[in-house]
Amino acid sequence: MAEKDDGLGLSLSLGCPDNNQIQNHHPSPAATPPPPPTAATRFPLNFFRSPLPFMQQHVSSSSDAFHPSSTDRNAEARSSLFRGIDMNIRAVSVIDCDEEVMVSSPNSTVSSLSGKRSEREDNDGESLDLDDDGGDGGDAAARKKLRLSKEQAAVLEETFKEHNTLNPKQKMALAKQLNLRARQVEVWFQNRRARTKLKQTEVDCEYLRRCCENLTDENRRLQKEVTELRALKLSPQFYMNMSPPTTLTMCPQCERVAVSSSSSSAASASLDRPTTNGSTHHHHHRPVPMNSWAAVIPPHHHRTGS
DNA sequence: GTGCCCCCGCCAGTTACGTCA
DNA sequence: GATGACGTAACTGGCGGGGGC
Known part of the structure; x- marks a missing residue:
């Protein structure tokens, strides 16, 4: 597949991995402000992670500031017990949205309704009823895929640049703004993080490949040098005049x-x-x-x- | 303090749909 | 129009953390 802009603004264009480039290519989230939205840096890969897996730090806590209070979460959980079912499974929601059913039959035939998944589903009231045409019965219509508009995608991208995770309030606000369901916003962010991570993995692989190539070359060169030195071992005068x-x-x-x-x-x-904080080793x-x-x-x- | 349970958010993997060549 | 590749929305199951009891 040809290299192309995938809309994430990412590319695999890596230079020689010298320290400067490493620094530039793997800016520290803490030390480096979000880059200007150029083509190459619109959506920085290192938004929430270290450059390479062996330097990766746990990042899920980076959004702790946005985490909801337990009160919010519990309230949401309680209320969600009585909420409706996701648009994609409404067609098969032949069971009552009864708390007892949901809890006691977490592994019912309607797998999508099981456990937390069903409880998590939100009918955000004012959100779109995307399955309005549905109810067409049958499991074939169980999943209806929505293509987000460019405007919606743009807003989501902008929000993602600010925070790669959302707390429930932010999620709800964004969903309301975009006229989407909170679940859709949540899914979009999950998929977006996955895409970012995938791209970063590709970049990491390319970086490591180049490192390997350079080390191989260097090793080859040194081997050659050893051979030459061994050949010169019998001529110490030349050896002494030689610069290292x-x-x-x-x-x-x-x-x-x-x-x-x-x-x-x-x-x-x-x-x-x-280093993980983006700075190179001391001089x-x-x-x-x-x-x-x-x-x-x-x-x-x-x-x-x- | 500790263990158990529940709920939540996240992730990796997968499925299914929409688009395009 | 049929088809395969691709992108991505949506789903599934698992895990870890936090809070209540």
């Missing part, structure tokens, strides 16, 4: 290893990853060579202090 082609350096603070080379693209070999002011060239380093540089 590659230096493995280690941060004395965190003992991370980085590769720098005067002859290679050092950025491609960096092993630093962006390595005094890299400590780790390879054979490290012989020139005074011994005290390697003290660990313990």
